[in-house]
Amino acid sequence: GQQVMQIPQYQHVQEGEDFTTYCNSSTTLSNIQWYKQRPGGHPVFLIQLVKSGEVKKQKRLTFQFGEAKKNSSLHITATQTTDVGTYFCAGPEWMGTYKYIFGTGTRLKVLA
């Protein structure tokens, strides 16, 4: 089945530094979603990318979908303590119904 890997697994940054997490799928994706899970919380949808090479921005967050639609990245500029959490990418798989396979996640810790 489809596998979705993320690197790095963990990242500690000083507040104000930038952060990037990379997502790689074993198969070509029709779209990719990104979620954020705060410690002790549940995943919250951030964004969906659909087009090859697509770049979307949300304030300090920049999301990119690869040209081959097999990889994606999330970049945070000038991290803040509120950015702490685990970031997951998720790729769809069609098995009679759509389901999403979550990546392994990148846990971000921001040091004040």
Added chain:
Amino acid sequence: GAVVSQHPSWVICKSGTSVKIECRSLDFQATTMFWYRQFPKQSLMLMATSNEGSKATYEQGVEKDKFLINHASLTLSTLTVTSAHPEDSSFYICSGGAFSYNEQFFGPGTRLTVL
């Protein structure tokens, strides 16, 4: 975004008992509901996908007789962990999806501890 509730938020039970977890979409009709399990510091592992009025589709390695899923209506899905054992202790999260939405809406999760 749309709201999904889960009940209970946490439960402690003895080994061998059954536990039912409810997942409700409060302000939208979830044509599809997903059940995930998450162990500490790990990713979300999809257990099963259920569509209203039909049998759930279980992921490979998930015992359907142990994890009973019922999606009786467009706003309610239940997961029953039968004869729970300590290794079933985990964080169980449901999510709801609909054709009109691109995203999944997650419930707050249920933390199950089996003694």
